[in-house]
Amino acid sequence: MKVRLLDIAHARSGDKGNTSNIGLIARRPEYYDTLVKQVTAERVREHFAGVCLGKVERFELPNLNALNFLLYDALDGGGTLSLRADPQGKTLSTALLRMEIDAELPE
Amino acid sequence: MIRIANGQGFWGDSPDAPIDQVRDGPIDYLTLDYLAEVTMSILQKQRSRDPEAGYARDFIDVVDRVLPDLLAKNIRLVANAGGLNPEACRRAVQAVAKRQGFDLPVATVSGDDITGRIDELLSRGIEFRNMDTGEPLSTIRDRVRSASVYFGAFPIAQALAGGARIVITGRCADAALVLGPMIHEFGWKAGDWDHLAAGIVAGHAIECGAQGSGGNCQDEWQTIPALADVGYPIVEADADGSFVVTKHTGTGGRVTVASVTEQLVYEIGDPRAYLTPDCGADFTSFHLSQDGPDRVRCTGVRGLPATPNYKVSISFAAGYRAIGSVAYAWPDAYRKAQAGARILRERVARLGFEFDAVHSELLGANACHGIRTAEPSPELAAQLPEVVLRFGVRSQNRAAVDRFTKEIAPLVLSGPPSVTGLGAGRPKVEEVMAYWPALIPKSEVMPVVSL
Structure with missing residues (x-):
């Protein structure tokens, strides 16, 4: 079935220069494997097409049931240069939570 | 404890x-x-x-x-x-x-604070290569304003x-x-x-x-x-x-x-x-x-x-910017804001100045997320009570940015209707700093504790 990440995860995003970091956290430990399987770096790059102009890297934090994504060249030059309303990408966390994935969720 | x-x-x-x-x-x-x-x-x-x-x-x-x-x-x-x-x-x-x-x-x-030591350190072969791009600091040396370990x-x-x-x-x-x-x-x-x-x-x-x-x-x-x-x-x-x-x-x-x-x-x-x-x-x-x-x-x-290294954050002058806003109200707030953006882009292109960046976004209609799946549907867009058009430019040339700031307000009388300038006056021109992350060997700098 289709599941929106908002319903199974929460997230926080921040910046380092022109790179955005998004930490994605499973709301229940049982959901973590689904995130690992479905929310790949490639899918995240597609999801942010037009916003993230560089590559996407993904790291796993199984101890926190979390994934960390680095989105390169995603902040219009970075916090002090950007002309965007959200120059540090603070809301890119919830942009990720819009993603829909196919998942059979464990009970 | x-x-x-x-x-x-x-x-x-x-x-x-x-x-x-x-x-x-x-x-x-x-x-x-x-x-x-x-x-x-x-x-x-x-x-x-x-x-x-x-x-x-x-x-x-x-x-x-x-x-x-x-x-x-x-x-x-x-x-x-x-x-x-x-x-x-x-x-x-x-x-x-x-x-x-x-x-x-x-x-x-x-x-x-090693701002005053940059040339000495460069002359001794510490290149302060940008950790993200690999470029040596020499490419922006004359624009450096501060360097902190x-x-x-x-x-x-x-x-x-x-x-x-x-x-x-x-x-x-x-x-x-x-x-x-x-x-x-x-x-x-x-x-x-x-x-x-x-x-x-x-x-x-x-x-x-x-x-x-x-x-x-x-x-x-x-x-x-x-x-x-x-x-x-x-x-x-x-x-x-x-x-x-x-x-x-x-x-x-x-x-x-x-x-x-x-x-x-x-x-x-x-x-x-x-x-x-x-x-x-x-x-x-x-x-x-x-x-x-x-x-x-x-x-x-x-x-x-x-x-063996400390990180250094080097700030350097990266030009000027200004950002202004106007708000459009229902009906057709979304389409009016899009039209306002088009008009501004045309007028800015005609000014005869070089800009490093020209940016427009519609607050209330996917300015924050900016991704395709966050765009309002035509039905939702048609019903939005208001949309803020936010428009900004960046340039190495202060005069260019200064000239741009005179373009926003006229839109209120000369563009799409049911619009307010938000009472903000002309946008302010700001100098922009950019950051250059680099490394320095720990042996080159000593923390000084004074009591």
């Missing part, structure tokens, strides 16, 4: 938070984080106008309000409020203390061991403000990688203020209580490296595994090797558990050896 509180997550955070941390319950250390890249560029501008400026002036007001309680309760204060001028900051703190009738040891940690926690610990009641640092790793007191209290040494890393993780958990105790938290945010009275986070640290994140009893906010996890994944890179001046920290190593209401215990942090 010692209690280390955070009372400031950035310069501009609540002026009451440090006072509340001292008054609302027991703590041993109060740490205040004022510095960010944006802050350093503001301080640099201030210092260039006034040699006694260049530190976080808000800190002086905080000291003025909090000093009697600090001394009565034997709490020590550690802050990176020194910015680019820790000595001037100390003079201002001493003046406040003297006026209140106190005489207390105030330490500074400096040596991080991120120091670690040992100079802070040294100042505390010397008896300082207040420690004022320049640039240092944010988490060092928390690790410093731990090194001092527990006698941790360079090479105790697991302990040092535990201090870094603890510091990371609280360095952003209330963002570690229920603020800006997406996990069931509607149920987070009393954010108007949010309690800033506190670490209860033990000598074995385990710690609890908590907040004062009776304050608002929430400390749960979920809220602490959100903060721990904030602004990290590779979690297996979060590098700091004192050690690396493995963010995949530890375990969090709920240890009672508003208490999260962290155990098992593993560390990695420190690297």
